[in-house]
Amino acid sequence: MSIPSGASMNIIIRIQLETNIISLGEIVNVIGDEAGDIIGLDVISSSKTSTVRDITVRVHNNNHGQQVVSAISKLAGVKVVNVSDSTFLLHLGGKIEMKPKVRIKNRDDLSRVYTPGVAAISEAIHADPSKVYSLTMKSNTVAIVTDGTAVLGLGDIGPEAAMPVMEGKAMLFKQLANVDAFPICLDTKDTEEIIRIVKSISPTFGGINLEDIASPRCFEIEQRLKSELNIPVFHDDQHGTAVAIYAGLLNALKIVQKNVKDIKVVINGIGAAGIACTKILLAAGAKNVIGVDRNGAIYRGGSYSNPHWQAYAEMTNPENLQGSLSDVIGEADVFIGVSAPGTLKVEDVQKMATDAIVFAMANPVPEIDPDLASPHVRVMATGRSDYPNQINNVLCFPGIFRGALDCRASEINEAMKLAAAEAIASTVSDEELSESYIIPSVFNNKVVDKIRDAVVKAAVETGVARKIPNSNK
Ligand SMILES: NC(=O)C1=CN([C@@H]2O[C@H](COP(=O)(O)OP(=O)(O)OC[C@H]3O[C@@H](n4cnc5c(N)ncnc54)[C@H](O)[C@@H]3O)[C@@H](O)[C@H]2O)C=CC1
Ligand SMILES: CC(=O)C(=O)O
Ligand SMILES: [Mg+2]
Numbered sequence: 001m002s003i004p005s006g007a008s009m010n011i012i013i014r015i016q017l018e019t020n021i022i023s024l025g026e027i028v029n030v031i032g033d034e035a036g037d038i039i040g041l042d043v044i045s046s047s048k049t050s051t052v053r054d055i056t057v058r059v060h061n062n063n064h065g066q067q068v069v070s071a072i073s074k075l076a077g078v079k080v081v082n083v084s085d086s087t088f089l090l091h092l093g094g095k096i097e098m099k100p101k102v103r104i105k106n107r108d109d110l111s112r113v114y115t116p117g118v119a120a121i122s123e124a125i126h127a128d129p130s131k132v133y134s135l136t137m138k139s140n141t142v143a144i145v146t147d148g149t150a151v152l153g154l155g156d157i158g159p160e161a162a163m164p165v166m167e168g169k170a171m172l173f174k175q176l177a178n179v180d181a182f183p184i185c186l187d188t189k190d191t192e193e194i195i196r197i198v199k200s201i202s203p204t205f206g207g208i209n210l211e212d213i214a215s216p217r218c219f220e221i222e223q224r225l226k227s228e229l230n231i232p233v234f235h236d237d238q239h240g241t242a243v244a245i246y247a248g249l250l251n252a253l254k255i256v257q258k259n260v261k262d263i264k265v266v267i268n269g270i271g272a273a274g275i276a277c278t279k280i281l282l283a284a285g286a287k288n289v290i291g292v293d294r295n296g297a298i299y300r301g302g303s304y305s306n307p308h309w310q311a312y313a314e315m316t317n318p319e320n321l322q323g324s325l326s327d328v329i330g331e332a333d334v335f336i337g338v339s340a341p342g343t344l345k346v347e348d349v350q351k352m353a354t355d356a357i358v359f360a361m362a363n364p365v366p367e368i369d370p371d372l373a374s375p376h377v378r379v380m381a382t383g384r385s386d387y388p389n390q391i392n393n394v395l396c397f398p399g400i401f402r403g404a405l406d407c408r409a410s411e412i413n414e415a416m417k418l419a420a421a422e423a424i425a426s427t428v429s430d431e432e433l434s435e436s437y438i439i440p441s442v443f444n445n446k447v448v449d450k451i452r453d454a455v456v457k458a459a460v461e462t463g464v465a466r467k468i469p470n471s472n473k
Helices: 024-033 062-073 086-091 107-113 118-127 129-135 159-177 191-204 217-228 236-256 272-283 309-315 346-350 370-376 397-406 414-426 446-461
Strands: 009-018 037-046 050-059 078-085 141-146 180-185 207-210 233-235 264-268 288-293 334-337 357-360 379-382
Touching: 009 024, 009 037, 009 062, 009 086, 024 037, 024 050, 024 062, 050 062, 062 078, 078 086, 118 129, 141 159, 141 191, 159 180, 159 397, 159 446, 191 217, 207 217, 207 236, 207 397, 217 233, 217 236, 217 272, 233 236, 233 397, 236 272, 236 334, 236 357, 236 379, 236 397, 236 414, 264 272, 272 288, 272 309, 272 414, 288 309, 346 370, 357 370, 370 379, 397 414, 397 446, 414 446
Parallel strands: 141 180, 141 207, 207 233, 264 288, 264 334, 334 357, 357 379
Antiparallel strands: 009 050, 009 078, 037 050
16 A cells, blocks of 8 residues: 555656756646646756756655656656655754754863863762752653664664654654653664663663554563653553544544443554553543454454453453454444554445544554545544644653653653643644544644643642642743
């Protein structure tokens, strides 16, 4: 399954044109004939007989881009020098950097930021370790730790290939919540080694965001680190996703006027995200949740290689349904996909209850093309930014860590997660709420502040805050 048609991309085509043979206008017309949308034209160099230009063209997808380039290549007097994709260009040299807060202008500055002056600061922290929070970057810094084994929906692509995703996440932490975060991509899949490394690096950080670590390993890593460290450890694919989904569902259920206690929910993909989503829905009162993975519904009496599925069967699937996704989806009110591209068929959606809600969250390609599902559902959401209702853990992690760091929370607990979900949902007012607006945009500047305040309040109420921060207002 390719990226759905709703997506688009920009390509930059560098051409050399012989100006006595062909005009720029003719090239522009050819691009228009191929349905390419020109969004930029730059002159790179020019002589009496030829010009080199960069033409930035918005196209639907890779194939469409190739079609446009091929049409230009066929023109007499045009040489296509290079074609680049603006997404690749944006990644050249990486997306983040480290910047000092003050400039070292002279020897005096040097002697204070570094030796000998810095020694007094180190001694002060040695005498009172809690001062590391006020005298270093720790209080505002989060490690984004991955082993590269479940990167988006791309699977085990390794720690190097995980880097662009983690850099992107670090950008979002900074831009949305002013949290300094940086990627730690580990070249090991060994649970004990990952735990040991994260514990060893933890003095630098105020929090640990575990990311894209495959299940079931991710559960033990998180659990052990939570109990062995005194800073928040949060596996975003579990809890950030669960919080964002629950926020979206709270609002979607208002539209269809159904109660979470009465609905049938089918969750496809019972990995990190699927198990956490199930738990948050059960905690919210859902009674009929059915989990489905590659081999079908998870039921009591089944035998499973995944050690978490036996326990999962005990707490879900009250009618003990068996069979494939198609077999169990009949009359479901809600489908949540946190699995893999193209796993939900239109025929499956047609079997769902009236006013069906479909959250197809696999990234970058959802379980069903939203254009195909939409005619059959009341509320459609994906994890993507190019469709309405983007449900993505980016709605949660900046604000939840902002709150946890501000109150120096020792952990991120269930109350803080529920508070975050309710804060996200409440950002959409009753007047604004509609089928295509159940969840605020990532760029809604109220989201982070609302989550932060709600999370700090919940942390204080549950006794995990080690500091009462100033109000955010
Ligand atoms: N929109 C969002 O905010 C988020 C989306 N996701 C997406 O959810 C998906 C799963 O992520 P994780 O839970 O972190 O990965 P994971 O590797 O922990 O779990 C994936 C689960 O899906 C199952 N699965 C794979 N193919 C399947 C199929 N054809 N049918 C049924 N089950 C299948 C696997 O067996 C596994 O149990 C990924 O595509 C990821 O991009 C994950 C986190 C956040
Ligand atoms: C959004 C995210 O964390 C994922 O797809 O893995
Ligand atoms: Mg992830």
